[in-house]
Ligand SMILES: O=C(O)COP(=O)(O)O
């Protein structure tokens with residue numbers, strides 16, 4: 001029997017477990033180049049991430065002259081094909097992630113990823129980074145059907161069910177994460193080094209961490 005206060009810890013992916021901003025920026029810019037548009041900066045792309053990849057592309061198009069009435073699907077496919085082929089060129093886990101995951105696993109905690117990224121891309125990225133086997137369950141933005149992505153509670157509920165039930169907490173970097181966790185009645189820790197669009201203190205998380213070394217003591221205090 002584990003002495004850890006949570007049976008399940010779920011993690012958001014982009015901006016929480018990994019800094020994927022470089023490869024996401026390159027992929028958005030491939031799509032913009034198809035339309036002859038100038039590239040956007042990494043800082044701009046950070047403000048587009050969080051609600052899934054179709055939204056990210058739509059926001060990039062709106063910021064560079066407008067979303068075209070036709071051809072969105074082809075552009076989206078181009079962006080995703082490029083991203084899938086270059087998913088871990090610049091992307092890396094944040095410092096301390098592996099140690100924190102090891103410690104939680106050693107304390108008997110079941111680990112999960114709940115992301116708004118399409119499931120097959122999240123799976124590929126975690127495999128390329130050698131992290132996939134650490135997670136008992138992975139739920140993507142398209143895993144549960146239309147509209148059932150964060151901030152909806154559905155992916156958090158599915159995580160708890162697929163991980164065998166029990167007390168859960170969630171770790172994320174954005175408003176989509178804190179809202180999904182709150183909607184599901186699960187405590188949420190926000191990381192301050194992710195892709196949040198505003199001050200992390202305003203995300204409404206139960207706690208904020210500045211580094212992974214603080215995650216476990218913070219979770220112990222939350223319980
Ligand atoms: O795909 C996104 O927009 C964000 O992905 P995340 O949920 O892992 O942060």
Ligand SMILES: [Mg+2]
Pocket residue numbers: 012013014015016050172173174194195
């Ligand atoms: Mg995120």
